[in-house]
Amino acid sequence: MQGFVYQAQPARVVFGHGTFRQLPEEVARLGLERALVLATPQQAQEAERIAATLGGRSVGTFSEATMHTPVEVTERAMKVVAARGADGVIAVGGGSTTGLGKAIALRSDLPQIVVPTTYAGSEMTPILGETVAGRKTTQVSPKILPEVVIYDVDLTLTLPVGLSGTSGINAIAHAVEGLYAKEANPIVSLMAEEGIRALACALPKIAQDPLDRAARSDALYGAFLCGAVLGAVGMALHHKLCHTLGGSFDLPHAETHTIVLPHALAYNAAAAPQAVARVGRALGAGNAPLALYELAGAVGAPRALRDLGMPESGIAEAAEIALANPYWNPAPLDRGRIEALIRRAWEGSPPA
Structure with a gap:
């Protein structure tokens, strides 16, 4: 250790x-x-x-x-x-x-x-x-x-199904980035993996039955854990992009996180293989970025930034803003790759 x-x-x-x-x-x-x-x-x-x-x-x-x-x-x-x-x-x-x-x-x-x-x-x-x-x-x-x-x-119990799904995946994003954060540690990683697991199991059940009290309890428990992860370590590319997109184009917060997360994880996959493996284990899937993309589909969440009203002309602008201030990320920040990431998220394509 x-x-x-x-x-x-x-x-x-x-x-x-x-x-x-x-x-x-x-x-x-x-x-x-x-x-x-x-x-x-x-x-x-x-x-x-x-x-x-x-x-x-x-x-x-x-x-x-x-x-x-x-x-x-x-x-x-x-x-x-x-x-x-x-x-x-x-x-x-x-x-x-x-x-x-x-x-x-x-x-x-x-x-x-x-x-x-x-x-x-x-x-x-x-x-x-x-x-x-x-x-x-x-x-x-x-x-x-x-x-x-x-x-x-x-x-x-009265939280609409759509917002349940997107706010839950927003919480998962905190845990995903916590697993490869610069300040990552064993305690945070335990909370992160358990939080992802609890939410990933609960959200599809809530989509089928919004009054499923056990699923609602598991989802809120998972959100608490994922929030605690966000409070304990720094975030990276995913959160930077979502803040840029939300603030610059007035996009809804949870939906933006839901759309960007699979692509941001794919961007960092080669640089953080252990973290990606833990995300996959929590999701019960071999391909973690694709599993997150499919989870969004399973809960009826949007998967394209253009469906939120972001113009195609904003792709290059968002990449420029995101790179304006240096910040830590497990994979090097490359203008071309980041712009390609945002384009796939804008189109709603599966993660590369």
Whole structure:
């Protein structure tokens, strides 16, 4: 066994069925007296209901969370935080809401409670991606990591099949890159392989029966593990490309990850054979990139960037942006290969 460094993230995790009922207890445990509940516009009524259950420990809601965490939305939220004297934030929902909570915490160091309703996994990380003028940048800080994460399987039973599949494969992407990360270690690799296995088994079952409680539980468990991987090690080409594509062309986050992942893994396969073998073992397949592509098909997810609205003219632009700032990747970053990768993802072709 070679030496390694593993930095555990100090987040409190509450997992199970009906655990959302423990929210008031967790609010009190953190000593919050003026919590602000965050949501997207579509979840505004639900946010109001949650705030009401907290009684005097809530100062209301802010329901403008938006995909890719635009800085202008965060600035509006910060004004509400200041005006109401909020002493903490509660994010209930998917990655948009979680991202807003993290952005507020980065600027204010306020404690956060996150109740995820998708499988994105970002709630387990000290990582924030923000968008300014069509460019998405990433920051890492201990302030960004939520203090408490409440996983309630029951809240995922109504998650639409399409979003279940794409957010689940988005979570798998964290684990895939964690297996070949520069900071990879045995602890992270165990979580990564188990997270991929749990999600890959659960997602097709959810596509067939969205009310399959056992499959929903396995998927949320897998998302938790994959998110913990993302929080423990650095990412590489796949995440860089997805941030570039999402921020530059306003593409939906989970769907973009789902489409790009098989191609990014194929790009790195020769440079990270052990990692690819572990992905294949978790998927029960010999060809891991192709198995990921087929998993997307099995859950009815899109497999072409052009179907998300990305123009063909953006392929070269995306490659240029992705290479603008140096970053670590197991395989050398080559402009021609990266452009070919994006083109295959744009076309929806199987991974090379």
